[in-house]
Amino acid sequence: MADNDTLGAPRPRFTAPRPPDSLARVDDGADMRPDGLPARLDHMVGRRWPFRSARVALERPIVSISFDDFPRSAYSHGAAILEDRGVRGTYYVATGLSGLTTPHWTVAGDAETVDLHRRGHEIGLHSHAHRAAASMQPAAVAADLAANRARLRRLLPDLRRETYAYPYGLCGLMQKRHLAGTVRASRSVQEGINTGWMDLDFIKAVEISARAIDAERLDRWLDQVEAARGWLVFFTHDVSDTPSVYGTSLAMLARVVERAQARGIDILPVGAALDRIGLS
Numbered sequence: 076m077a078d079n080d081t082l083g084a085p086r087p088r089f090t091a092p093r094p095p096d097s098l099a100r101v102d103d104g105a106d107m108r109p110d111g112l113p114a115r116l117d118h119m120v121g122r123r124w125p126f127r128s129a130r131v132a133l134e135r136p137i138v139s140i141s142f143d144d145f146p147r148s149a150y151s152h153g154a155a156i157l158e159d160r161g162v163r164g165t166y167y168v169a170t171g172l173s174g175l176t177t178p179h180w181t182v183a184g185d186a187e188t189v190d191l192h193r194r195g196h197e198i199g200l201h202s203h204a205h206r207a208a209a210s211m212q213p214a215a216v217a218a219d220l221a222a223n224r225a226r227l228r229r230l231l232p233d234l235r236r237e238t239y240a241y242p243y244g245l246c247g248l249m250q251k252r253h254l255a256g257t258v259r260a261s262r263s264v265q266e267g268i269n270t271g272w273m274d275l276d277f278i279k280a281v282e283i284s285a286r287a288i289d290a291e292r293l294d295r296w297l298d299q300v301e302a303a304r305g306w307l308v309f310f311t312h313d314v315s316d317t318p319s320v321y322g323t324s325l326a327m328l329a330r331v332v333e334r335a336q337a338r339g340i341d342i343l344p345v346g347a348a349l350d351r352i353g354l355s
């Protein structure tokens with residue numbers, strides 16, 4: 076269920092509730108293969124085809140920190156680590172997963188989503204069913220996104236101009252075109268810094284996890300974003316002293332915040348970073 080570009084990662088296993096009839100079934104891992112050839116091809120084409128571009132020309136670099144899915148520990152530990160240091164993050168919600176327990180974590184529910192919003196964190200879209208777009212017809216992708224948005228807006232009536240994160244980081248060409256006309260911007264899991272001309276529907280990001288980052292690599296990423304005066308978006312999942320392969324320790328998340336702050340880099344939610352970049 077985690078979002079990563081390691082397409083050979085273990086397939087998710089869920090105890091899924093019965094879905095609404097009009098929507099794609101919530102991904103319980105039974106019949107989808109995010110590592111399948113159609114998904115790979117659609118992703119390869121989609122990620123190279125920009126529908127909207129924007130120029131990043133900042134006086135000072137920006138860092139954003141985002142949490143996908145999001146596990147309860149990203150709420151309890153993750154938000155506290157950010158708030159204790161005076162910053163806020165972006166939480167990407169796949170509404171169909173709400174409250175489910177997976178082998179990796181328990182997904183947060185509506186109450187946590189509402190509370191994070193109240194505390195100043197950004198709530199973003201992450202689909203309803205959490206399926207790779209290539210496994211769905213274009214109309215189903217659009218319906219799924221609409222359901223995700225509708226459910227979040229029922230919880231948070233003032234939600235507007237949401238950003239999106241691709242489930243599994245997998246982007247489909249038709250899905251991307253739909254997103255370009257529907258959401259403010261979309262975040263991928265393609266590793267890199269956003270600088271110069273960037274694809275608004277494929278924001279690059281760097282994973283905070285033991286397999287993807289350590290103290291030395293963190294410093295290198297921060298060196299790069301400073302040199303480029305760009306935008307570095309981090310993403311992770313659970314925040315725990317015994318994190319999943321997709322998540323982070325409390326200490327590393329705190330280190331990300333503190334090392335960025337020590338350099339005077341502003342840490343902003345994704346939407347606020349888009350504001351700073353000058354994108355309406």
Ligand SMILES: [Zn+2]
Nearest residue numbers: 078143144242
């Ligand atoms: Zn996800």
